[in-house]
Amino acid sequence: MSFYDEANETAPRERLRTLQLQKLQSLVSEICGRNRFYTKKWSDAGIVAADIQSFSDFEKLPFTCKSELVQAQEEAPPFGTNATYSIDAYTRVHQTSGTTGTPMRVLDTPQSWDWWGHCWGHVLKGAGVTSADRMFLPFSFGPFIGFWAAVEGAKRIGAMMIPGGGWDSIQRLHTIRELGATVVCCTPTYALRLAEVARKARFDMSSLSVRALIHAGEPGANVARTKARIEEAWGAKCFDHAGASEVGAHSFECELQPGGIHLIESEFIAEVIDTQTGREASAGEIGELVITNLGRPGFPVIRYRTGDLVRMNLSPCSCGRTFARFDGGLLGRSDDMVTIRGVNVYPTAIENVIRQFGSVDEFQVTVTSVHEMHNLEVQIEVVSGNDAELVRTHVEQAIYHALSLRPTVRVAKPGTLAHFEMKARRFRRLDGPSGNQ
């Protein structure tokens, strides 16, 4: 088993908790008085940062929401008030989509960028990547953090990094073959897209040397059927990873793949809350992931509501790691979870059902709400050569069996649904005149 930081990855949980508390205290003392956003937020809440001596003190700190970070940026453009140091101290700026469409910028110092690389070291070693590997990154290297930090991780491991921006899919496939890439980092959607392009161009996927795909940006790598489909197309193992621009690269899948991702608990504190009440969710219950990053004092997020749904599992993993895991990876966005006729429906559950159909090329799920009643509508594109009506009926039945919910399934004309290159948006909600969402 390969570890990146074995001492911490396998430490007894009490020791991990002590380490987290020590890191938290030094973070709080570093930012208090310097970081305008948190200094004001805590002072408004009547909290004296120096009083944080335990996890129960920590839990008194107010949650941070994305909308607040966006507002903090609007108050002091272009970088906002969540900057602990003077702007000269920062060497990188990236951006992510904000809540209202305005991009939200995140800043890194050389130290915090190093920390991103350290976290990616866990992701890569977790997937068994070594200095002998050649990593291909079919990524645009634009303003989104995406796989930029994977490059830092590769440097730490000593693996060769092959930048794959600026090419179309077929050029990328040829480069992967010619340079003998063994690892590919991309979204699950793009892995499927490359396989689809190869199929149409009669490019032989079995001529590639890829043995591992490291996925991020979407939950797919832990959606059993999506994972199986990618692994079959590539003849390689796929690994899930989760992170966010404003948080960091926080979770990764180990080689034993226990059906979930490990949180890097030496660098992050995770809590799971009930989305309605904001209280800690009961053990093993699905709730919203709240995260605190411990290694980015220049742009910290403390008790940050990620909007991601997770189910935390604290039992030790057979890989030897004591880091908590999120069973099934990120299960979807809390905004996307709806209760339809008493059934909790979240996007990965539907994806898992639809992906078992090799005859379905692409799909789109729409939840319509009229008079507070939700309906599930699924559009599918059927691969040519199949009986579309038969596939439609089978998809409808499979969703009904899996979720006890009868959706409306329609067949879309080939090429009419969006085919995604990077992050997919296959789930949307439309609210009718009396919808309350």
Ligand SMILES: [Zn+2]
């Ligand atoms: Zn493990």
